[in-house]
Amino acid sequence: MTDDPIKKIDEPGTGPNQKRPRARHDGKNSLLLANRKRAASATGNVSHGISTVPVIGIGASAGGIEALSHFFDAMPADSGCAFVVVLHLDPKRESEMANVLGARTAMSVVQVIDGMRIAPNHVYVIAPNSDLRIGDGALHVSKPVAPRGQGHPVDVLFSSLAADQHRRAVAIVLSGTGSNGTEGLKDIRAEGGMSLVQAPETAKFDGMPRSAIAAGMADHILSAEKMPEVLLAYMRHGYVSPETEIEAASPDGHATIEQVLDLVRAHGGPDFRTYKRSTLKRRVHRRMGLRNIETLDEYIDDLRTRPEEVHALSGDLMISVTAFFRDAEAWEALAELVIAPLVAERTTGGSIRVWVPACSTGEEAYSIGMLVTELAEAAGKRFDLKVFATDAQEVNLRKARDGIYPAAAIAGFPASRLHRFFEKLDGTWQVRKALRDMVVFAAQNLLRDPPFSRMDLVSCRNVLIYLEPEAQQRILALCHFALRPGGHLFLGNAETIGRYEDLFETASKKWRIFRRLGPTRHDLINYPAPNGSRERHAIDKILSPATEQNVPAAEMARRALLERYAPASVLIDHQGRVLYFHGRTRDYLEQPPGEPTRDLLTMARDGLGSKLRVALREAVKDDKSVTVSARMRESKSGRSVVMTVMPLPESSRDGRFLLVSFAPAPSPQEPADARPRECG
Incomplete structure (x- = not known):
């Protein structure tokens, strides 16, 4: 039987009792002076709802004490950052975690109490039997909603960190079993933050690191003792500063964002010229921060010599972020205004056709399949349901076809839905074959390839917000073409139909649900040929x-x-x-x-x-x-x-x-x- 260090530290006499001498640091790895002054003066003050102290979230479980010890041994005590540590602890016992970590760093180490303000050069440790969130410069403690053994406290921490710190968010995944942390890293990535994941071969338990890596959410894969150097270099980079933005061209005009996009296309990547310039610059700047590169000229040279970086940038620009029933109230509106009436009007044996463009890893397509099936069964009907889900990234489509997701991805599902549509694997859940067979996943470039037709519903959520107005209007025209008369379009919360009010009428203004109007407009449809086709x-x-x-x-x-x-x-x-x-x-x-x-x-x-x-x-x-x-x-x-x-x-x-x-x-x-x- 393998000893679990997390359990052992709470046993009397098994943890270190004395704080050992702390090695001196000469300051060469500390942050820039301006960054340090901003952090030191903040002591948890709030600016525009975002903590002004850089906050680093760390998640671990089994084997995490050893990894944390290596990390804090190498981490300078004067970085100006705050560290929030979440581990799985025995809910029935007092934790000695603060004392254990206090022996490994000269920073102040405390166990969190609700409402505690965040200060620089502090380490905050979760209390037993609690969830921990970050918001408005403070730490918020709550009782776990999920039953014991089914919670995902690391995901809770990371998701709140993403919402609070945005592109300054940094999340670290250390040794542990299961997949805790993977879903939270998706939120970190969506906000443009950074993730550090322990190299599996250095972790005592590699479940959590391997889950994050398999999901494509690891920006750096390192041993715990090497993480501080990479972290501090990243925190010094201009990308992390809210006031800093990359220029579209270098001062001499030789290096431009267009050259970056040309390199991506030359390596077989998508054409990103229709994406918003602000999105492109932000994502390119993020990659420069991860590579510790300061100028656009240097980054273009890096792209020319490292094809793997071109691939990584392309993946970042695609912004593949999704979740099951994302924005629950929007799905409730969709069920009430679209799916339920559709089920009521169709006779048993009839067909229902849905298209989900830019489906990413498939969660939204499967969500629609579940929703239609549930409402059909409640009405005592059966339909020939087919959900067509398309995406430009083959890596996303492979994951979607497999239909395997971490437990945190389906946290909060009613038991009836969970067991009706999923079967449990080792630490993960897989969509049952009956539901997988309802969804057809296929490669498609939304701005280049022809759309489907005569769809009852098109769910094109959180795609338009990343595109220039001309591309937005083109996609809206494609969606109108794809829908049958009276079919519905489901957009993201921040998206609208723009000037195409003659093509759609509003079914729900709040939740961006629209109904197709008028005949098919062939004059609005255009399929440009890819270069060299x-x-x-x-x-x-x-x-x-x-x-x-x-x-x-x-x-x-x-x-x-x-x-x-x-x-x-x-x-x-x-x-x-x-x-x-x-x-x-x-x-x-x-x-x-x-x-x-x-x-x-x-x-x-x-x-x-x-x-x-x-x-x-x-x-x-x-x-x-x-x-x-x-x-x-x-x-x-x-x-x-x-x-x-x-x-x-x-x-x-x-x-x-x-x-x-x-x-x-x-x-x-x-x-x-x-x-x-x-x-x-």
Whole structure:
């Protein structure tokens, strides 16, 4: 049986009793004089609701005493910072934690009482059986809401730290079991703060560090004794000062934010030119702070020599922050104003279609799936629910498809919801397969790729706030296009429909829920081709007649499909890759397990592939439309399907493109000449 140091320190005679001599520090690692004066004079005073003392949150559990000892052994006592330490303590025993840590530092170490003001060069330790929050320059203690053993005090601390310190927030995760701290680090990241995570190989218990690293929330991975040096360098950086902002260009004009964005694109990253300049500058400045780089010129040089930094910057700029039922009152309004009426009006067996663009790691998409399912079951109905969730980052999509989340992510769920939709793994929870199957995750660039269509609901929350007005209006037009008449748009609390009041009416002004108005506005939709895209260029040439040169390719494809192929259809290139989907293609195509694919024959449902392959070959060979029938082997009786392959005019440079449509086969009672001719 492994000893737990956290338990041992509360046993009489097992912890250090005497404060050992403190090693002197020459001040070379302390903060800049201005920073120190500001912290020293503050002693917890509040400025605009933010503590003026830099506050460092530290979370740990099993094995944390050893890691904390190494950290404070190396931490100067005159940094001007305050340290707030949260550990899992026995709720029935008095803690000796303050005495133990007091032996490792010359700073004052105290156990927190409610309302205690924050002062520089102090260490504050959580009391047993409590949650600890930071706000308005003080520490606030409350009784845990969750039952014993199910609380997440580190997440509570980190989330409050993010809200109080914003981009100055620093969170440290040390040795411990489980995933406590990971969810709180997401809030730290969202506010632009920094995280330090103990290197798992140096931690006595590596559960908490590994959870934070796996979630992509670790800015630095270090041993505990190396953290103070990195922390102090970061606190000296101009990014941490509220008055400091990065310039868009260097004084000589050689280095610009545009060059940074060009480097990201050159390495295959997204195009961030439509993002707000303030957001871009803040996030670039954050990366400079993490790298301890002072000038934009130096940072561009760093990007040129370190591809991993380009990847890290790209991830930071995407701002992947989400949560289950984020803003609970907004979800209550959505249930009352949108989902419940939708459930009431649809008959059992009907379909409900939802699109969640920029879905990040999937929490919002799964939240909608849960909400619709719960309300449908309460009404005694069953629907064909399909939630389409898209994101530009494949790393996010992989996590979303797995559907595995730390316990803190679902804290506060009613027991009925938790056990209805999740199953417990080791220290985590996974979305049950039935719910995962309702959600289709796919890669999509919201500003470049065509949208879905005829959706009942589009949930596009906290996306517009990061974009320039022109990009905001473009996305709102895409959302209008994607919705069926009368469908609803769900935005974030700080987002509006802008000048598109003729496209939407307000269902809830407070919670930003809007209802689509009017016909589809094709004039507002535009699908710009990505740089260097041969496929998109070829489609533009093939699908755009001379009289409509300015009509976007995807819109031309949509019109052609509606005019000639009312059934479910796809547009493919000469290699069989799907470039465009129309209608209910999931009845005939599905994504196989593993990495997503666009290969048509790979996606074809069982029984369709061989006949479809023959039809494709003949259509290309003879340059004519070919129709075949096949039977899907999904049940004893199976379903007969008619498939038609029609070649499109050939581009001499880019090769052959084809339209492939699917429809149920005519019933045996229909005239023979109405049935398709099989080939091959």
